[in-house]
Amino acid sequence: MKTWVKNPLAIWTGNELSAPDGLLIEDCLIKELVVGTPSSYDQVFDASNLVILPGLINCHHHFYQTLTRALPIAANLKLFPWLQSLYPIWANLTHDAIKASSELAIAELLLSGCTTVSDHHYVFSDQLTDSIDIQIQAAKKLGIRAVLCRGSMSLGESSGGLPPDSIIQTEDQILRDSERLLNQYHDQAEQGAMVQIALAPCSPFSVTPSLMSNTAELAATHGARLHTHLAETEDENRFCEDTFNMRPLDYLESRGWLHQNTWLAHGIHFNDQEINRLGSAGTGICHCPTSNMILGSGTCRSLELEAAGSPVGLGVDGSASNDGSNLMQEARQALLLARLYYGADRMTVDHSLRWLSTGGARLLGRTDIGQIAPAMQADLALFSLDDLRFSGAADPLTALIMCGAHTAEHVMVAGTWRVLNQQLVDTDLSQIKANHQRAATSLLSSVQS
Numbered sequence: 001m002k003t004w005v006k007n008p009l010a011i012w013t014g015n016e017l018s019a020p021d022g023l024l025i026e027d028c029l030i031k032e033l034v035v036g037t038p039s040s041y042d043q044v045f046d047a048s049n050l051v052i053l054p055g056l057i058n059c060h061h062h063f064y065q066t067l068t069r070a071l072p073i074a075a076n077l078k079l080f081p082w083l084q085s086l087y088p089i090w091a092n093l094t095h096d097a098i099k100a101s102s103e104l105a106i107a108e109l110l111l112s113g114c115t116t117v118s119d120h121h122y123v124f125s126d127q128l129t130d131s132i133d134i135q136i137q138a139a140k141k142l143g144i145r146a147v148l149c150r151g152s153m154s155l156g157e158s159s160g161g162l163p164p165d166s167i168i169q170t171e172d173q174i175l176r177d178s179e180r181l182l183n184q185y186h187d188q189a190e191q192g193a194m195v196q197i198a199l200a201p202c203s204p205f206s207v208t209p210s211l212m213s214n215t216a217e218l219a220a221t222h223g224a225r226l227h228t229h230l231a232e233t234e235d236e237n238r239f240c241e242d243t244f245n246m247r248p249l250d251y252l253e254s255r256g257w258l259h260q261n262t263w264l265a266h267g268i269h270f271n272d273q274e275i276n277r278l279g280s281a282g283t284g285i286c287h288c289p290t291s292n293m294i295l296g297s298g299t300c301r302s303l304e305l306e307a308a309g310s311p312v313g314l315g316v317d318g319s320a321s322n323d324g325s326n327l328m329q330e331a332r333q334a335l336l337l338a339r340l341y342y343g344a345d346r347m348t349v350d351h352s353l354r355w356l357s358t359g360g361a362r363l364l365g366r367t368d369i370g371q372i373a374p375a376m377q378a379d380l381a382l383f384s385l386d387d388l389r390f391s392g393a394a395d396p397l398t399a400l401i402m403c404g405a406h407t408a409e410h411v412m413v414a415g416t417w418r419v420l421n422q423q424l425v426d427t428d429l430s431q432i433k434a435n436h437q438r439a440a441t442s443l444l445s446s447v448q449s
C-alpha cells in the first residue's frame with residue numbers, strides 16, 4: 001500500500017527545511033520526498049496546513065514516576081533528598097502500577113508527537129521482577145517504538161549508597177535478568193526494530209563499581225547500548241570524590257563506559273576538559289531541561305558538548321521531576337534554557353528540532369529513524385498551526401517551538417497511524433486514565449497505611 005501524504009505546509013527532514021509536494025509512504029518506509037506527483041500511489045492523505053517532522057525521539061524517562069507527580073513531600077527538594085523522600089513510595093510499585101503508568105506515559109508521549117521512547121526502569125523488588133516485560137507489552141499495545149533500559153541498583157544505604165536496601169538487588173540477580181531480557185527481546189536489526197533493550201545501572205550513588213564493569217561487558221556481548229544518570233548534581237560530584245576518589249567522568253571511564261555506545265542522562269557538571277573527552281569518545285548526552293530546572297540541578301552545557309562531538313538529544317525525564325511527558329514542550333524548554341545560558345544569538349530553533357530527531361536517533365544508535373528521507377522508517381509527527389497560539393506566525397517551523405506546540409495532529413509509527421485528529425487510534429484513553437488514577441491512589445495509600 002502506497003500513501004501520498006500530500007501538500008504539507010513544510011517538512012523538516014531532520015537536517016533542513018524541505019517543501020516538496022509531500023511524502024510517499026510504502027508499508028513501514030518512506031519511499032520518496034515527492035516533487036510534483038508520485039509515479040504511483042494507492043491513496044492520498046491530505047496534509048494541507050500541517051507541518052511534518054520526523055517522529056520525535058524521547059531518550060530518557062521513568063514511566064512509573066507518572067504515579068507520583070506534583071507530590072507535596074517532594075515538591076521543593078534537591079535531587080538527593082527528593083529521591084530519599086520518594087524511594088519508600090516507589091518500593092511499593094505493583095504489576096498493575098507498572099502497567100497503568102507505562103500505558104499513560106506512552107499515550108502522553110504519542111499525543112505530543114513522539115514515536116520512539118527510551119524508558120529507564122531501575123526499581124525492582126522481590127515482589128516485582130518483571131517490570132520491563134510489562135513495559136514491553138504496553139509499548140506493543142500502543143504501537144510506539146521502544147528502547148527499554150534495564151536499570152539496576154545494587155548499592156543500598158547500609159553499604160553507603162542512597163537507596164534503601166529493600167529496593168536493591170544483588171549483582172547476580174541483575175546480570176541474570178539483564179541477560180534474560182537481552183536474549184528474549186533485544187532486536188539488533190539495523191532496520192525497523194520496535195523493541196530494544198539497553199542496560200542501565202542507575203547512578204554512581206546507587207550502584208556498585210563491579211556492576212558497572214560487568215554490565216558494560218554484558219552489553220558488549222549482546223550489541224546493546226549503555227545508559228546511566230551522570231553528572232546531574234554537585235552532590236553527586238562530592239559522592240564520587242569521597243567514595244571513589246575521582247570525579248564522575250573518571251569513574252565512568254574506569255568502568256569501561258566512555259565510548260560511543262553509551263548515552264548519559266543530564267550531563268550537567270562537566271568541566272572543559274571533560275567535555276572534550278566526552279566529545280572525542282562520541283558519548284551521547286540526553287539533555288532534560290525541565291527536570292534540571294525543577295530540581296535546580298544546574299544547566300547542561302549542551303552547545304559545547306555538541307560542538308565537542310557528543311550527540312545531544314532530549315528527554316522529558318521521569319514525571320516526578322517534570323511533571324509531564326510532553327517532548328515538544330521539552331524542545332521549547334531546551335531553547336529557552338540555552339538562550340539564558342549562551343545568549344539569544346547562539347541557540348536556534350534548528351538546534352531544538354535537531355535534538356528532537358537526528359540527535360535522539362544518534363543517542364539510541366539508530367540509523368533508520370529521526371530523519372525524513374527515502375528508506376527511513378515511516379515515523380512522522382504532523383502538527384497543525386490552526387490554533388490561537390500560532391495565529392499570525394510568519395514561519396511555520398519557528399512557530400512550532402517559539403509559540404509552544406503542544407499536541408500533534410497526527411502521528412505515524414512504522415507506517416501505521418497511531419494518532420489521528422489528536423486522538424489515539426483504537427485506544428480507550430478514558431480507561432487508561434481511570435486505571436492510572438486508581439494505581440496512583442493505591443500507591444500513595446499503601447505508604448500511608
Ligand SMILES: [Zn+2]
Nearest residue numbers: 229265317318
Ligand atoms: Zn532520570
